[in-house]
Amino acid sequence: xxxxxxxxxxxxxxxxxxxxxxxxxxxxxxxxxxxxxxxxxxxxxxxxxxxxxxxxxxxxxxxxxxxxxxxxxxxxxxxxxxxxxxxxxxxxxxxxxxxxxxxxxxxxxxxxxxxxxxxxxxxxxxxxxxxxxxxxxxxxxxxxxxxxxxxxxxxxxxxxxxxxxxxxxxxxxxxxxxxxxxxxxxxxxxxxxxxxxxxxxxxxxxxxxxxxxxxxxxxxxxxxxxxxxxxxxxxxxxxxxxxxxxxxxxxxxxxx
Amino acid sequence: xxxxxxxxxxxxxxxxxxxxxxxxxxxxxxxxxxxxxxxxxxxxxxxxxxxxxxxxxxxxxxxxxxxxxxxxxxxxxxxxxxxxxxxxxxxxxxxxxxxxxxxxxxxxxxxxxxxxxxxxxxxxxxxxxxxxxxxxxxxxxxxxxxxxxxxxxxxxxxxxxxxxxxxxxxxxxxxxxxxxxxxxxxxxxxxxxxxxxxxxxxxxxxxxxxxxxxxxxxxxxxxxxxxxxxxxxxxxxxxxxxxxxxxxxxxxxxxxxxxxxxxxx
Numbered sequence: 001x002x003x004x005x006x007x008x009x010x011x012x013x014x015x016x017x018x019x020x021x022x023x024x025x026x027x028x029x030x031x032x033x034x035x036x037x038x039x040x041x042x043x044x045x046x047x048x049x050x051x052x053x054x055x056x057x058x059x060x061x062x063x064x065x066x067x068x069x070x071x072x073x074x075x076x077x078x079x080x081x082x083x084x085x086x087x088x089x090x091x092x093x094x095x096x097x098x099x100x101x102x103x104x105x106x107x108x109x110x111x112x113x114x115x116x117x118x119x120x121x122x123x124x125x126x127x128x129x130x131x132x133x134x135x136x137x138x139x140x141x142x143x144x145x146x147x148x149x150x151x152x153x154x155x156x157x158x159x160x161x162x163x164x165x166x167x168x169x170x171x172x173x174x175x176x177x178x179x180x181x182x183x184x185x186x187x188x189x190x191x192x193x194x195x196x197x198x199x200x201x202x203x204x205x206x207x208x209x210x211x212x213x214x215x216x217x218x219x220x221x222x223x224x225x226x227x228x229x230x231x232x233x234x235x236x237x238x239x240x241x242x243x244x245x246x247x248x249x250x251x252x253x254x255x256x
Numbered sequence: 257x258x259x260x261x262x263x264x265x266x267x268x269x270x271x272x273x274x275x276x277x278x279x280x281x282x283x284x285x286x287x288x289x290x291x292x293x294x295x296x297x298x299x300x301x302x303x304x305x306x307x308x309x310x311x312x313x314x315x316x317x318x319x320x321x322x323x324x325x326x327x328x329x330x331x332x333x334x335x336x337x338x339x340x341x342x343x344x345x346x347x348x349x350x351x352x353x354x355x356x357x358x359x360x361x362x363x364x365x366x367x368x369x370x371x372x373x374x375x376x377x378x379x380x381x382x383x384x385x386x387x388x389x390x391x392x393x394x395x396x397x398x399x400x401x402x403x404x405x406x407x408x409x410x411x412x413x414x415x416x417x418x419x420x421x422x423x424x425x426x427x428x429x430x431x432x433x434x435x436x437x438x439x440x441x442x443x444x445x446x447x448x449x450x451x452x453x454x455x456x457x458x459x460x461x462x463x464x465x466x467x468x469x470x471x472x473x474x475x476x477x478x479x480x481x482x483x484x485x486x487x488x489x490x491x492x493x494x495x496x497x498x499x500x501x502x503x504x505x506x507x508x509x510x511x512x513x514x515x516x517x518x519x520x521x
Contacts, residue, residue, distance in 0.1 A: 052477075055481055057477060057481065078483055078485075081481060081482065081483045082483060084481075086481045088474065088477070088478050090474065092429050092471075093474040093475050093477075093478050094478045096425055096426075096478065096479060097421075097425065098400075098401050098404070098421060098424055098425055099401065102491050102492070105489075105491045106479075106482055106484075107482040107483055109490070110482060110489045138425075139425075140425070140428045140429060154482065155482070158482065158483075
């Protein structure tokens with residue numbers, strides 16, 4: 001893959017649910033390889049709908065989504081789902097196998113990996129999230145933070161082009177939240193993080209997009225967007241009490 | 257949505273850790289591949305069931321065979337007997353049979369009992385107990401996870417194996433959800449007392465069903481996102497050597513010899 005092909009290209013994406021509710025009205029954005037981008041937006045802005053378009057769970061609207069140059073569509077569905085790793089909000093939904101090891105193996109095994117190669121893939125993914133010691137545990141015996149980390153590993157095991165995280169910091173205590181941030185920062189993969197945890201976005205993502213009422217209304221440096229009070233207020237985005245984005249260092253882009 | 261991480265959750269997890277029927281150990285029986293044990297248990301039960309009930313001595317031999325297996329598996333008699341209690345409702349039914357069955361009657365200690373009923377009761381009791389004992393031994397020496405792999409290996413319809421596997425995975429999650437709903441009810445002063453409150457309980461059950469159904473949809477979404485297209489990938493291949501098969505099948509084969517003797521003698 002040449003480095004100039006963006007990881008993700010979304011062009012004029014519009015979508016209405018069968019009940020007539022239109023969720024997306026022409027969404028355009030591009031995420032370059034290795035970038036970490038936050039997708040911010042109030043509840044009901046269409047964030048989840050957008051995420052489900054990225055790996056072709058929802059289709060049938062207009063516009064195109066390309067993952068590393070490959071258009072999302074019936075033809076390449078298996079490859080697309082391998083390239084786009086979605087970490088859902090509730091790890092209990094994501095971890096459905098009896099043991100951590102089998103869960104992490106699920107994706108690559110479905111793609112046809114076997115034996116020692118599969119085992120190596122699982123070990124590597126669990127090491128990346130610091131959960132190698134929990135390999136043979138059933139997921140429901142882990143703490144919530146650990147389950148979230150295993151959920152990230154299940155997706156990393158597929159060696160995705162882009163990691164899509166839906167509200168990664170929700171329900172985490174501050175320590176687990178920081179641990180997850182350290183893990184995400186250590187990964188060498190493109191990240192799209194859907195969240196309304198604004199400090200977390202500032203900490204991890206140099207660039208942010210604001211999705212509001214089905215369109216991208218802002219795209220820029222996270223620190224600058226968060227500091228723009230008018231913009232924030234217009235889209236129901238609110239910083240936690242006492243938090244000033246100007247007073248903390250923003251995330252820096254990793255050297256490319 | 258499952259969000260808590262407190263000690264109650266951990267305890268809830270511990271309960272489901274190793275299922276209560278399982279007894280951790282490293283005996284040769286524990287070490288056998290799961291599908292050989294499943295096949296052996298099934299064959300043993302079939303043999304026992306097809307033995308004529310009149311050959312009472314054969315059942316003693318069967319019990320002795322199971323005793324030998326339990327000894328090899330280092331499952332103590334007390335453990336086995338306690339788990340046999342699950343059979344009690346069936347025993348109650350068997351005990352009734354001599355009183356209610358028709359036909360020739362015989363007086364035992366002043367009670368008039370049906371001969372056919374007595375044989376029927378003996379039949380249910382002996383075969384039932386042996387079947388339950390064999391299953392308890394299987395469960396005591398095989399982890400749930402392993403059982404599933406065994407069933408998969410024995411080519412049980414994959415859908416059934418998947419359903420069983422999800423039941424194990426989500427049993428605790430749903431129990432937990434149920435517990436939280438009960439706490440929420442009680443926190444608002446509700447206590448189930450008598451028939452008038454059944455409506456509330458029924459509504460809770462309905463809500464639980466819908467929540468579980470929606471969770472099912474979300475789980476499916478997560479599976480599809482990781483490439484699921486209708487069949488589970490084989491992650492752990494279980495295989496058995498000829499020696500393991502013959503070791504596992506020693507039990508049903510010995511039972512078969514006893515059974516044949518029972519028919520001919």
